[in-house]
Amino acid sequence: DDEMAKQSENVLIRLNEEGFKAYWVGGCVRDELMGRSVDDMDITTSASPEQVMNIFEDCIPTGLQHGTVTVRSGGHFFEVTTFRTESEYKDNRRPAAVQFVQDIKEDLQRRDFTMNALAMDVNGAIVDPFGGQTDLSQGLIRCVGQAVERFGEDALRMMRCVRFASVFDFSIAFNTWKGLVHQRELLQHIAMERVRTEMVKMMAGPHPRKGLALLYRSQALEHVKAPVEASRFNHRMLTGLEQLSGEHTLLRWSCLLLAGGYDPIEADKLLRQWTFSNEQRARITGVLQVEQQVTDFVKQCEDMPALRAHWIVTVLTCGAQAANDWLQLQQVLPKRWREVSEQVYGSMTLIQTQAAAWIQSMPVHKLKELQMTGEQVLKLVDRKGGPWLGQLMKHLLKETAIGNIKNQRDALSAEVKRVTANEQA
Numbered sequence: 001d002d003e004m005a006k007q008s009e010n011v012l013i014r015l016n017e018e019g020f021k022a023y024w025v026g027g028c029v030r031d032e033l034m035g036r037s038v039d040d041m042d043i044t045t046s047a048s049p050e051q052v053m054n055i056f057e058d059c060i061p062t063g064l065q066h067g068t069v070t071v072r073s074g075g076h077f078f079e080v081t082t083f084r085t086e087s088e089y090k091d092n093r094r095p096a097a098v099q100f101v102q103d104i105k106e107d108l109q110r111r112d113f114t115m116n117a118l119a120m121d122v123n124g125a126i127v128d129p130f131g132g133q134t135d136l137s138q139g140l141i142r143c144v145g146q147a148v149e150r151f152g153e154d155a156l157r158m159m160r161c162v163r164f165a166s167v168f169d170f171s172i173a174f175n176t177w178k179g180l181v182h183q184r185e186l187l188q189h190i191a192m193e194r195v196r197t198e199m200v201k202m203m204a205g206p207h208p209r210k211g212l213a214l215l216y217r218s219q220a221l222e223h224v225k226a227p228v229e230a231s232r233f234n235h236r237m238l239t240g241l242e243q244l245s246g247e248h249t250l251l252r253w254s255c256l257l258l259a260g261g262y263d264p265i266e267a268d269k270l271l272r273q274w275t276f277s278n279e280q281r282a283r284i285t286g287v288l289q290v291e292q293q294v295t296d297f298v299k300q301c302e303d304m305p306a307l308r309a310h311w312i313v314t315v316l317t318c319g320a321q322a323a324n325d326w327l328q329l330q331q332v333l334p335k336r337w338r339e340v341s342e343q344v345y346g347s348m349t350l351i352q353t354q355a356a357a358w359i360q361s362m363p364v365h366k367l368k369e370l371q372m373t374g375e376q377v378l379k380l381v382d383r384k385g386g387p388w389l390g391q392l393m394k395h396l397l398k399e400t401a402i403g404n405i406k407n408q409r410d411a412l413s414a415e416v417k418r419v420t421a422n423e424q425a
């Protein structure tokens with residue numbers, strides 16, 4: 001935003017006043033040139049971290065060993081990093097040592113791609129030693145220097161390469177692509193959390209299928225710590241991916257896993273290895289649970305009331321959110337991807353048109369909403385608790401949700417008596 005731009009400008013001006021060189025650098029310059037919104041503005045300077053700390057009162061030494069000081073200006077925080085080179089990369093990740101330098105060009109040389117090796121001074125003059133602007137205007141991702149070497153230094157750059165190609169809909173320069181294919185096995189050294197971060201950005205962008213195709217062709221994901229077999233994905237099912245709003249990206253993940261033929265348990269295991277949070281995992285796999293239940297019951301259902309009853313049980317067990325997510329996903333899946341009989345196809349269509357109304361029609365969604373508690377049941381039948389009670393409560397919830405019994409004490413009591421009498425008989 002404008003205020004952030006102004007505040008970062010003040011930081012550059014202060015550094016210049018003290019006789020140091022200072023630039024906006026990296027992604028923020030690239031995004032600015034592309035006309036994209038910029039969310040963080042990184043600054044690079046010839047001043048040492050100690051000098052930066054002396055100039056600005058409000059600062060935090062966030063990464064002194066890498067030369068980074070976070071400077072606060074107005075309400076905004078900026079990472080101010082001293083010009084530096086990197087050396088001795090360890091295990092194909094992050095440099096072991098950095099060296100401060102006086103020339104911006106040396107700093108730009110350590111950066112991954114030409115479009116990210118751009119700096120801009122306070123007057124808007126651009127430093128571009130590697131032809132980043134030309135590559136940017138041609139939509140090309142190209143490594144600074146030799147791709148094989150650069151990907152060898154830091155394997156995460158390969159994931160970044162694919163992510164940028166996907167999000168920006170850019171091409172990858174031929175040698176850069178060759179270097180990526182050559183070095184893909186090094187991805188095994190990268191923490192899954194960092195791989196996931198790139199994948200999440202890619203999946204949230206406007207062209208996730210492009211990124212997936214690149215991953216498929218390079219076989220990159222076969223080599224990460226928690227590998228994924230590219231050949232298992234049904235590409236026809238991914239055609240709808242981009243129709244799902246980029247804001248609801250977890251549904252895109254559900255779609256992806258569905259296209260990979262993952263069942264809910266397998267999916268949960270993978271997502272755990274990929275370090276997704278519990279909430280994210282629950283949201284993503286909920287859709288797969290609904291899918292599994294629906295494909296099970298749709299084959300045996302002859303009529304509408306049976307479909308409705310099964311659907312409602314699915315909503316009760318998987319939750320209304322998962323059910324609604326599943327429905328949203330159905331809208332974008334290619335028709336007939338299941339490739340099954342007319343009957344199943346017809347039933348699926350019926351579910352898709354009716355399901356939202358069926359959810360609406362449910363008088364109860366949770367045990368808590370029942371007009372009868374477990375304790376009240378125990379009193380009513382004068383029995384000790386046990387597994388039977390949980391089953392009975394579930395039965396009451398189901399019958400009430402379907403509408404076979406009213407959610408009233410009398411009706412529920414009658415059902416309790418009927419069921420327990422049957423059991424005793």
Ligand code: ATP
Nearest residue numbers: 025026027028042110111112113116117154156157
């Ligand atoms: P975005 O913020 O949109 O995800 P970005 O390019 O700004 O993309 P950051 O992680 O914010 O990515 O990094 C800022 C800059 O630091 C990059 O533009 C690049 O110049 C440099 N950089 C980041 N990661 C690497 C890396 N793994 N290897 C080399 N340079 C990198």
Ligand code: MG
Nearest residue numbers: 026027028040
């Ligand atoms: Mg950035």
